Every structure is written in C-alpha cells, then in structure tokens.
Amino acid sequence: MAAEAPAPTAVVETAKRFLASFLRPTRILVAVSGGSDSTGLLLALNEAIEAAEPKRFSLAACTVDHALRPESAEEARGVAAFCASIDVPHLIMRWDGAKPSTGIQAAAREARYRLLADAAERFEAGCIVTGHTSDDQRETILMRMQRTQGPGASGMASAMLYDRRVWVLRPFLSLDRASIRAFLQTRDLSWFDDPSNANPTFERVRVRTELAQSPRVEEGAWDAGAxxxxxxxxxxxxxxxxxxxxxxxxxxxxxxxxxxxxxxxxxxxxxxxxxxxxxxxxxxxxxxxxxxxxxxxxxxxxxxxxxxxxxxxxxxxxxxxxxxxxxxxxxxxxxxxxxxxxxxxxxxxxxxxxxxxxxxxxxxxxxxxxxxxxxxxxxxxxxxxxxxxxxxxxxxxxxxxxxxxxxxxxxxxxxxxxxxxxxxxxxxxxxxxxxxxxxxxxxxxx
Known part of the structure; x- marks a missing residue:
C-alpha cells in the first residue's frame, strides 16, 4: 500500500481533482478572507490551473469586509495585494449599514454570501468556492447534533446553491487545517487569524474548544451520499x-x-x-x-x-x-x-x-x-x-x-x-x- 502523500502535495492534488469535476470551462470566484484555509485554497487552485488547465479555468477573488473590527479594512487590502502578486483580479465587498445586536454571526453569514454572489455576477464567475475544511465539518456536525438533541445531524454539503443564483463549492472538506498550513509554509506564505475565532461568545468557538479537548465526531459519522x-x-x-x-x-x-x-x-x-x-x-x-x-x-x-x-x-x-x-x-x-x-x-x-x-x-x-x-x-x-x-x-x-x-x-x-x-x-x-x-x-x- 502506497504511503500517503505529504500534506503540501495532497493540497494541490485535491485542487486538481476538484478542477477535473467541472462539466465545462468556467471562471471561479474564490472567497478569500486572509486566513490560512482560504489563502491555501486560492494558491492551490492557482497552481493547479497554471500546471494543467490554463485554457479551461480562470480565477477571481473576493474579500468581504464585514466592518466589525477596525483592522478589517487593512486586512482586506492585504489580501488584495497578495492577489495582485499572483495576477488574480480581486474585489473588496464591504458590509455597510447597521449591524444587529444579537445573532451577529448568522447575519454576517447572510451578508457574506449576498456580497459574494454580487461579486460573482460582476466577474461573470460560474461558481464561488470557499475554504471550509474537515475541521469546520466536524464542528458543524457537532453543533447540529447538539441543537437537535440527537444523532443524525447533517454536515456541510460540498455544493450549496445560494439564492437560486450561484453555486458555492467547498473543495477542501476532505482536508484538515494542518495540511493547508503546512502547504502555505512550504511556499513561505503567512496568514492572519480573525480574533473572533477565539471568542467563546460564539457557538462555533465553544464547539471547537470542546472538540479539541474531547473529540466526539468520528470520521465517517456524516455520509453525504446516504x-x-x-x-x-x-x-x-x-x-x-x-x-x-x-x-x-x-x-x-x-x-x-x-x-x-x-x-x-x-x-x-x-x-x-x-x-x-x-x-x-x-x-x-x-x-x-x-x-x-x-x-x-x-x-x-x-x-x-x-x-x-x-x-x-x-x-x-x-x-x-x-x-x-x-x-x-x-x-x-x-x-x-x-x-x-x-x-x-x-x-x-x-x-x-x-x-x-x-x-x-x-x-x-x-x-x-x-x-x-x-x-x-x-x-x-x-x-x-x-x-x-x-x-x-x-x-x-x-x-x-x-x-x-x-x-x-x-x-x-x-x-x-x-x-x-x-x-x-x-x-x-x-x-x-x-x-x-x-x-x-x-x-x-x-
């Protein structure tokens, strides 16, 4: 039995398999926050396209500035500079207006997908891709299990249609965050972590901590095919x-x-x-x-x-x-x-x-x-x-x-x-x- 591919190779190979699944040539809009997962996704897709599919695919990128922290605008500009360095066109979409005092993460999610869909239309992209990983999947399953007070909760789908307008695809659900970060390190690239990812006020952060202390979601517990x-x-x-x-x-x-x-x-x-x-x-x-x-x-x-x-x-x-x-x-x-x-x-x-x-x-x-x-x-x-x-x-x-x-x-x-x-x-x-x-x-x- 062949040994598993090193993490950096696995990331690029996953991107290549994802490209091979398309029914026709298209432009792909990558949602890039500046974190490790989305940065790794953008870079891996860019390398995979340049290596094998330069005539079938092109990339564009979008960063949604939720305007919830003073640093967010500067972080978005940093992502724009990185995209320019690899010749990927980039848009910053800002969530303007009053923010709700409760349910902020749900409201931010809805605003994020709406702005990403608007960006996809501007770029004439055939789909949006996000950098969700197997770590995110395990967290999602556990959150839904806890909400429904029982087993059988669904995980994230590898494809999700937003607003009947555009498909959002998640090519990295089979990869863990550690593999993506190892890939970025081989390219001498850094990333930044949103401080809200450590704020225990949010349900996902509490679940992430719970899983780190005592894993409760086994691999294979969620079967999209079933x-x-x-x-x-x-x-x-x-x-x-x-x-x-x-x-x-x-x-x-x-x-x-x-x-x-x-x-x-x-x-x-x-x-x-x-x-x-x-x-x-x-x-x-x-x-x-x-x-x-x-x-x-x-x-x-x-x-x-x-x-x-x-x-x-x-x-x-x-x-x-x-x-x-x-x-x-x-x-x-x-x-x-x-x-x-x-x-x-x-x-x-x-x-x-x-x-x-x-x-x-x-x-x-x-x-x-x-x-x-x-x-x-x-x-x-x-x-x-x-x-x-x-x-x-x-x-x-x-x-x-x-x-x-x-x-x-x-x-x-x-x-x-x-x-x-x-x-x-x-x-x-x-x-x-x-x-x-x-x-x-x-x-x-x-």
Whole structure:
C-alpha cells in the first residue's frame, strides 16, 4: 500500500481533482478572507490551473469586509495585494449599514454570501468556492447534533446553491487545517487569524474548544451520499402521494401521514411543514415530538406547530399556515419583497401596493373548495392567503406573486436538490439549477 502523500502535495492534488469535476470551462470566484484555509485554497487552485488547465479555468477573488473590527479594512487590502502578486483580479465587498445586536454571526453569514454572489455576477464567475475544511465539518456536525438533541445531524454539503443564483463549492472538506498550513509554509506564505475565532461568545468557538479537548465526531459519522439517497427516496413519496393547492394547502393521504417507520418520509414531511410555515429551517426537536404524538394518536382534530396547522381528518392530513402573525408588506413601484416568508411579490406598478392576509370569505376560499378541499380546510387556509391592495386604480396584472420555498430558496444543500426540486414542483416553481460539477445527484438522475 502506497504511503500517503505529504500534506503540501495532497493540497494541490485535491485542487486538481476538484478542477477535473467541472462539466465545462468556467471562471471561479474564490472567497478569500486572509486566513490560512482560504489563502491555501486560492494558491492551490492557482497552481493547479497554471500546471494543467490554463485554457479551461480562470480565477477571481473576493474579500468581504464585514466592518466589525477596525483592522478589517487593512486586512482586506492585504489580501488584495497578495492577489495582485499572483495576477488574480480581486474585489473588496464591504458590509455597510447597521449591524444587529444579537445573532451577529448568522447575519454576517447572510451578508457574506449576498456580497459574494454580487461579486460573482460582476466577474461573470460560474461558481464561488470557499475554504471550509474537515475541521469546520466536524464542528458543524457537532453543533447540529447538539441543537437537535440527537444523532443524525447533517454536515456541510460540498455544493450549496445560494439564492437560486450561484453555486458555492467547498473543495477542501476532505482536508484538515494542518495540511493547508503546512502547504502555505512550504511556499513561505503567512496568514492572519480573525480574533473572533477565539471568542467563546460564539457557538462555533465553544464547539471547537470542546472538540479539541474531547473529540466526539468520528470520521465517517456524516455520509453525504446516504443523505442524497434519503432525499431521493423522500422525493418519491412527494411525487406519488402529496398534492399542494394554490401554494396554500398540502394534502397528504391518511395512510402516509403517520409513517413513523420511514425516516425518508419524516424528512419530507418536516420539509413541507417548513415551507408551509414560511420558515428557513425544519421544526426543532421538541416540535417534532409534539407532531409525532399528535399523528400517532390518529384522532381527527387540529394542532398548531411551526406556524403550521395540522388538520387531521378521516380523508387525510391537511397542512396550512396558521392565521396569526400575518404582517402587511408594503412595496414601492418596481420593488420586490417577501410576504410572510411564503410568497415572492413583485410590484410592477408605478405606485405602492400592500400585501396582507385575505381573511374569511375571499375568492381563494372558493377556489380551494372548487378544488375539492373540505370547506372547513378551505375556510381556515384562506385566512392566510395573500391579498394585494392596489393604489390609484393599478391593474392586477402589474403585480406577480409566486410561492417561496423558504427552506431552500436561499441556501440549498446539494445533497437535498432532488427533494427540493420535487417540493418546488408541487408549489408551482421551476427546478433549481444544477451545479457546475459532477456530483452524486448528477449520476443518480442519469
């Protein structure tokens, strides 16, 4: 058996294998913070392209300045100088405006991907790559295990679609940070460490410390292939047995509603609950337990969880948004927004509009009854249907509304794409664009 490649060689070889996975030539935007992982990624890809693929690929780089520390602007300029030294075009994108007092890391993540996507469009890049490593993967798995209070939590996907706009790829998930730093040292390159990476206020830092003291996530504990196959099986349930009416009501046969023996169906059900409730995440563990108990009892009735009503009847299970917390959205002419996390609204008119809940007795209730839904279901579901209030006699045709798949429209893990496509189809949306590289789902779909 051949000895393992030295760390520096393994880093460049990983970059070469990554390039070989692309379906077509493209420009790659590298997200570079100045830390060791992203700096190593940029350098390894640059060397791999120069050695073997100069006509198929080109690189660009972007540094997001979150403007959270006084030193961040100077650090971004340092990255720009390094990129210039290796002839890689570079942009600095700054997160301007007020910062939230809580949830700063989540807000910074959302801002970072939005700015990176904007930079990708400016460079006409076919994808974004980030320097996430196996160390980051272990931390992510443990954080998700702790949040859900049990095993089976997913790790980061090697490919993630952002905002239906651009794929974010993570070619270094199989490498550890020590290997990347060893590679940089052979090139006499240094890096800087963000001090927030040592701030125990943040969950990831606490988990990193916990893993350093007592590793709890074994290699192989997370299997992306198994997750992809689970999503494909879940998509089968959705295609064969689930119906969605007007983007408002999910209808599930009674025999399927309580398939507690099937993990794939349970994942599909939780995904539907998130979409109906206008949420970006599946329900928490305690909510899942409440729902399971309700369905197991199999007694007709209603319960509310995750902003979603579970209406269990002899004819089946109906899911729809509960009629509370439905704020009004106001949009100026030409603007686009999201109402209740469930609908994209574009105001093509020249004057402002408002979107609010329809309420009882509106036209959507009659449409749902005409579609064959029980009148009680139709009446309650229509309470949370969107209604557009027009100004100055603007026509209905000037406004477009389409369902939003909150669980996937912003961040779609590549291993869930088959299930996401089925859910999108049920709600009348187009499939998500495939990634620019060969992946397991590409082979599964052939």
């Amino acid at each position: 997750r992809a196959w689970s999503s494909a099986r879940a998509a089968g349930f959705l295609t064969r047995q689930v119906r969605v009416h007007a983007g408002l009501v999910v209808e599930i046969p009674l025999a399927l509603a309580n398939r507690r023996d099937n993990v794939d169906w349970q994942r599909a059900l939780l995904a539907l609950v998130a979409v109906v409730g206008g949420r970006a995440h599946i329900p928490a563990a305690d909510t899942v337990k409440r729902v399971a108990a309700f369905l197991q009892e199999a007694t007709p009735g209603r319960m509310t969880a995750g902003r979603c009503v579970f209406d269990l009847r002899a004819g089946g299970l109906y899911l729809y948004r509960e009629a509370r917390g439905l704020a009004t959205l106001t949009l100026a002419g030409g603007k686009t927004g999201t109402w209740d996390g469930r609908f994209h609204v574009h105001n093509g008119a020249s004057t402002p509009i408002s979107v609010a809940a329809e309420g009882r007795g509106g036209p959507q209730q009659q449409r749902l009854i005409a579609a064959g839904l029980p009148p009680g279901v139709a009446g309650r579901a229509s309470l949370s249907a969107p209604k557009v209030l027009y100004g100055n006699g603007e026509s209905v045709a000037s406004v477009t509304i389409e369902p939003r798949i909150g669980l996937y429209d912003t961040f779609l893990p590549g291993f869930d794409r088959i299930m996401a496509d089925r859910i999108a189809g049920l709600f009348g949306r187009e499939p998500y664009p495939p990634p620019p590289v060969h992946d397991l789902l590409t082979e599964m779909e052939r």
